[in-house]
Amino acid sequence: MGKRVTILDVAAEAGVSRQTVSRAMNDTDDINAATRRRVLDAAERLGYRPSRFARSFVTRDKTHAVGLVVASFRNPYYTDIAGELLEAAAARGWPLMMTAVEGPTAASMAMLSNQVDVLVGHFDQADADLLAVARGLPLIRLEGRGRLPGVHSVEVDIRSGVVEAVRALRERGARRFGMVDSAYSVHSGGAYEPSARSDWFAAAVGEGFTGLVPGEETITGGGQGFRDLMARHPETDAVLMFNDLMALGAVQSAHVLGIDVPGDVRIVGVDGLALGEAVDPPLTSVALDRQGLAANVLDIVEILAAADFARLDPISRVVPSKLLWRKSA
Amino acid sequence: MGKRVTILDVAAEAGVSRQTVSRAMNDTDDINAATRRRVLDAAERLGYRPSRFARSFVTRDKTHAVGLVVASFRNPYYTDIAGELLEAAAARGWPLMMTAVEGPTAASMAMLSNQVDVLVGHFDQADADLLAVARGLPLIRLEGRGRLPGVHSVEVDIRSGVVEAVRALRERGARRFGMVDSAYSVHSGGAYEPSARSDWFAAAVGEGFTGLVPGEETITGGGQGFRDLMARHPETDAVLMFNDLMALGAVQSAHVLGIDVPGDVRIVGVDGLALGEAVDPPLTSVALDRQGLAANVLDIVEILAAADFARLDPISRVVPSKLLWRKSA
DNA sequence: CTGTTAGCGCATTCAA
DNA sequence: TTGAATGCGCTAACAG
Numbered sequence: 211m212g213k214r215v216t217i218l219d220v221a222a223e224a225g226v227s228r229q230t231v232s233r234a235m236n237d238t239d240d241i242n243a244a245t246r247r248r249v250l251d252a253a254e255r256l257g258y259r260p261s262r263f264a265r266s267f268v269t270r271d272k273t274h275a276v277g278l279v280v281a282s283f284r285n286p287y288y289t290d291i292a293g294e295l296l297e298a299a300a301a302r303g304w305p306l307m308m309t310a311v312e313g314p315t316a317a318s319m320a321m322l323s324n325q326v327d328v329l330v331g332h333f334d335q336a337d338a339d340l341l342a343v344a345r346g347l348p349l350i351r352l353e354g355r356g357r358l359p360g361v362h363s364v365e366v367d368i369r370s371g372v373v374e375a376v377r378a379l380r381e382r383g384a385r386r387f388g389m390v391d392s393a394y395s396v397h398s399g400g401a402y403e404p405s406a407r408s409d410w411f412a413a414a415v416g417e418g419f420t421g422l423v424p425g426e427e428t429i430t431g432g433g434q435g436f437r438d439l440m441a442r443h444p445e446t447d448a449v450l451m452f453n454d455l456m457a458l459g460a461v462q463s464a465h466v467l468g469i470d471v472p473g474d475v476r477i478v479g480v481d482g483l484a485l486g487e488a489v490d491p492p493l494t495s496v497a498l499d500r501q502g503l504a505a506n507v508l509d510i511v512e513i514l515a516a517a518d519f520a521r522l523d524p525i526s527r528v529v530p531s532k533l534l535w536r537k538s539a
Numbered sequence: 540m541g542k543r544v545t546i547l548d549v550a551a552e553a554g555v556s557r558q559t560v561s562r563a564m565n566d567t568d569d570i571n572a573a574t575r576r577r578v579l580d581a582a583e584r585l586g587y588r589p590s591r592f593a594r595s596f597v598t599r600d601k602t603h604a605v606g607l608v609v610a611s612f613r614n615p616y617y618t619d620i621a622g623e624l625l626e627a628a629a630a631r632g633w634p635l636m637m638t639a640v641e642g643p644t645a646a647s648m649a650m651l652s653n654q655v656d657v658l659v660g661h662f663d664q665a666d667a668d669l670l671a672v673a674r675g676l677p678l679i680r681l682e683g684r685g686r687l688p689g690v691h692s693v694e695v696d697i698r699s700g701v702v703e704a705v706r707a708l709r710e711r712g713a714r715r716f717g718m719v720d721s722a723y724s725v726h727s728g729g730a731y732e733p734s735a736r737s738d739w740f741a742a743a744v745g746e747g748f749t750g751l752v753p754g755e756e757t758i759t760g761g762g763q764g765f766r767d768l769m770a771r772h773p774e775t776d777a778v779l780m781f782n783d784l785m786a787l788g789a790v791q792s793a794h795v796l797g798i799d800v801p802g803d804v805r806i807v808g809v810d811g812l813a814l815g816e817a818v819d820p821p822l823t824s825v826a827l828d829r830q831g832l833a834a835n836v837l838d839i840v841e842i843l844a845a846a847d848f849a850r851l852d853p854i855s856r857v858v859p860s861k862l863l864w865r866k867s868a
Numbered sequence: 869c870t871g872t873t874a875g876c877g878c879a880t881t882c883a884a
Numbered sequence: 885t886t887g888a889a890t891g892c893g894c895t896a897a898c899a900g
Contacts, residue, residue, distance in 0.1 A: 214599075214847070216877060227887045232879060242885060257849045259675045262653055263599065264877035267592040268892055275654075283622025284813060286615060293612020296637070305650050307636040308625070321634050324591055325604075325654070346588045429817050462819045484613060488758050488817060490791045518543070520586045545893060556871045561895060571869060593893035597876055 215258045224252035235260055274304035274515050276508075277322040277347075279331030286483050287453065288332070291352070291500055295330070298504040304511075316343045323347050327519050328511055337361045348514050348521065350507055360521040362514075364506045364529060368480060369410045371496035371531035375450065375478050376414040379539060384448035384476055387415045390435035390460065392452040393424035407480065411450050420446045425456060432456025433463035440467065440475070447475055448539070454479035454486050454495055461489045461538060476539035482532075491537030502529040544587045553581035564589055603633035603844050605837075606651040606676075608660030614756075615812050616782065617661070620681070620829055624659070627833040633840075645672045652676050656848050657840055666690045677843050677850065679836055689850040691843075693835045693858060697809060698739045700825035700860035704779065704807050705743040708868060713777035713805055716744045719764035719789065721781040722753035736809065740779050749775045754785060761785025762792035769796065769804070776804055777868070783808035783815050783824055790818045790867060805868035811861075820866035831858040 217235075221228040226249060233241045234249035252258075266273075276299055280288050292308060299306040307326055319329060323345040330350040333340055337358040340349055349356065351363040376387070391408045402424045412419055420443040425435025432451055436459065439446060451457035457479030464471045471477055471491055479486060482497020506527040513525060546564075550557040555578060562570045563578035581587075595602075605628055609617050621637060628635040636655055648658060652674040659679040662669055666687040669678055678685070680692040705716070720737045731753045741748055749772040754764025761780055765788065768775060780786035786808030793800045800806055800820055808815060811826020835856040842854060 214877090218877085228877090229879080229888085230886060233886090236879085240885065245885080257847075259848070261596070261599075261877055263592065263596040264892095265879080266653060267590070267596040267876090267894090268878045268880085280625075283618055283625060286618070289612055289615070289618040289622075293618075296609075296612060300647060300650075303650070305636070305654055307634070307654070318629060321629075321632070324595060325634055325636070326591075458817050462817070465819050485814070485817070488787050488791070488814070490794050518586075519588065543893085546895095547893085557893090558872080558895080559870060562870085565895085569869065574869080590893055593876095594895080596878090596892090597894045597896085599876065 214261070215256045217258075217260070219256055220249065220253045220258045223256055224249045272515065273327055274299075274302070274511055275326040275328075276304060276306045276511055277326030277329045278306060278308040279318060279322070279329060279333070280308055281332050285455065286485055287455065287481055290483060291498075291503065294500040294504040295507060298501075298508050302508060304508075319343045320345065328514055330507055330511075346521075348519055350510055352503070352507070355526060356524045359523050362510050362522075362525040364503055364510070364527045366498055366503065367528055367530045368407060368496060368498075371533055372407065372410045372450070372480075373414045374533050375494075375496050375539075376411065378533065378535070379448045379476055379478070382476065382539070386418050386420045386443070386445050387411070387448045387450070388420045388439045388443050388446040389422050389450045390425045390432060390439055390452060390456060391422055392427050392456075393431070394427055405452065407452060425452070427453065427456060429455055429459040429462070432459030434459070436460035436463045436477075437467065440469065449475055449477050451477060451479045454481040454483040454493060457493050457495070457538075458485065458489055461491070461493065472537070472539050478539045482534045486534070486536060489538075494536045494539035495534045496531050497534040498531055499529050543590070544585045546587075546589070548585055549578065549582045549587045552585055553578045601844065602656055603628075603631070603840055604655040604657075605633060605635045605840055606655035606658045607635060607637040608647060608651070608658060608662070609637055610661050614784065615814055616784065616810050619812060620827075620832065623829040623833040624836060627830075627837050631837060633837075648672045649674065657843055659836055659840075675850075677848055679839055681832070681836070684855060685853045688852050691839050691851075691854040693832055693839070693856045695827055695832065696857055696859045697736060697825060697827075700862055701736065701739045701779070701809075702743045703862050704823075704825050704868075705740065707862065707864070708777045708805055708807070711805070711868070715747050715749045715772070715774050716740070716777050716779070717749045717768045717772050717775040718751050718779045719754045719761060719768055719781060719785060720751055721756050721785075722760070723756055734781065736781060754781070756782065756785060758784055758788040758791070761788030763788070765789035765792045765806075766796065769798070778804060778806050780806060780808045783810040783812040783822060786822050786824070786867075787814065787818055790820070790822065801866070801868050807868045811863045815863075815865060818867075823865045823868035824863045825860050826863035827860055828858050 217228045217231050220231045231249050234246040280292050282288055296306050328348050332352045348360050353366050356363040389411050391405050393402055423435050423438045425431040451460050460477050469475055479493050479495040482495045486493030486495055510525050546557045546560050549560045560578050563575040609621050611617055625635050657677050661681045677689050682695050685692040718737055718740050720734050722731055752764050752767045754760040780789050789806050798804055808822050808824040811824045815822030815824055839854050
């Protein structure tokens with residue numbers, strides 16, 4: 211592990227000053243072509259590569275390095291959002307870095323915090339805990355609300371979409387509503403606890419709510435939950451699945467059970483994944499406006515950048531959801 | 540937009556030396572608790588945040604920053620690989636950065652090249668072109684072969700899996716083989732050109748090859764291609780779809796056409812996406828060993844890191860594919 | 869426990 | 885077109 215080859219070594223090798231090497235490497239025009247060639251050859255010979263740290267240190271250009279903490283790459287919900295963010299960031303010319311965490315995030319965040327200017331993600335932790343591991347970086351919480359200075363957020367209004375979905379389902383003749391909820395809850399200590407989503411749904415439905423069953427947040431879990439629901443409440447003619455992944459499983463289960471969708475039962479998912487097109491019939495869904503989400507996140511980043519990423523009071527945005535009416539309901 | 544708050548400002552504000560500020564910020568233990576408090580308060584008051592550039596510059600620890608160029612986040616094929624890589628990198632404690640490119644990659648690569656030590660991706664360009672935009676960084680080509688120094692690669696052996704699939708299909712009684720190929724080809728100027736995958740399939744099948752039709756590399760495209768194939772060659776009883784995404788569409792199309800899978804037609808995809816579980820029947824697939832892929836990539840990174848990311852002669856690895864036998868064939 | 873002294877490797881002034 | 889000086893902001897090594 212020999213010493214690093216520096217600009218000085220190249221300068222000596224080529225018999226020029228280090229500034230000339232710098233000019234050659236950065237391809238500026240105020241340099242003799244022959245000199246450049248000679249320098250470049252010397253650099254090649256020595257295996258010289260400029261230190262990216264020294265370079266970014268000295269140029270100290272304004273960066274907009276966004277660190278994205280992705281909960282899971284197995285779940286298209288997150289990758290769809292990541293893709294949108296990446297695309298939007300690239301369009302603005304900002305590097306976007308990602309890390310995926312499936313367990314405790316502290317280690318990943320510490321790693322990222324040395325590389326970026328701001329951290330974005332679907333964080334579970336409380337504001338204070340987040341701030342503690344963020345090493346002074348501002349945070350943008352996705353689908354949650356930040357209260358403390360330095361914790362900003364972009365919320366997603368699923369509720370209005372759920373309400374609209376119920377209204378639309380009623381219009382089409384649905385009378386008995388059931389839901390398969392997520393069995394997972396951050397706050398409960400293992401026991402199932404109805405999600406906010408299920409509360410909204412129950413409130414919107416009012417009369418005619420047949421039942422609520424929990425299921426794992428997977429395709430298989432959704433299928434299982436749907437079977438449970440239909441076994442306990444066979445009169446159900448409209449089902450809201452906690453998310454599209456689970457709804458995919460529900461549609462598949464309906465096939466197996468000989469239940470016609472949407473003839474016998476109307477199925478609605480949440481998220482609006484592109485994947486909803488993969489099943490027959492294509493999934494109707496309370497869709498998240500991902501582009502709007504991404505745009506809002508980057509707008510906040512822009513504001514933070516203008517303030518040199520100082521600890522500003524919380525900036526909060528809300529992105530409405532929209533009903534994506536396909537064939538399953 | 541004022542001048543940056545530096546460690547010196549904080550030192551002055553707190554009435555200590557800059558080294559003490561450094562100690563307080565980095566939370567080392569050789570510092571008096573009261574002093575640290577005072578420094579931290581001063582830092583907070585001034586809105587001080589250490590320059591990550593200066594910090595990484597001066598510590599100059601060995602980094603293993605891997606830059607991943609992802610072709611598309613809409614395609615689970617790439618995100619599954621990205622997830623695997625991310626997970627494997629995190630396990631080794633390396634930051635992994637990603638960028639998604641859906642058009643020309645030069646701009647993205649230039650951006651990334653300032654942030655990472657090595658570039659990894661499914662590159663379309665020729666070695667020489669890659670090297671030109673990589674600004675001296677070594678590259679790892681996924682599912683391709685590097686020939687020039689500095690261009691390493693991890694190839695995936697789909698061929699053996701295809702051959703094995705054909706053998707297994709024959710064993711189960713299949714006699715007439717068709718394939719829906721990808722209509723997309725880098726090298727053709729727009730015209731359809733059979734893929735290598737289709738050549739292997741045709742060679743493995745020999746007698747009994749009914750037809751080859753192109754389709755777009757999407758769920759819908761796969762469904763369309765499958766319909767085309769069955770319309771032209773209704774005697775087909777086994778179909779290889781170019782990839783799983785297209786196979787998802789084929790299975791869905793079969794439903795619509797009243798074709799029983801695998802009773803009437805056996806359908807095999809390629810890639811082994813987790814998504815294959817989403818359809819009924821679950822997809823049989825020539826699966827890519829993603830973990831093997833990720834491990835090999837990181838092994839190469841490790842070798843490169845040991846050589847300070849110099850331009851080494853090509854390192855090439857090959858990851859075998861394995862048949863994932865589910866229910867569609 | 870705290871302060872002092874030295875760079876890290878580069879690009880950006882300036883002169884020549 | 886090239887070279888000499890200067891400093892970016894920080895931490896490591898040593899001193900006190």
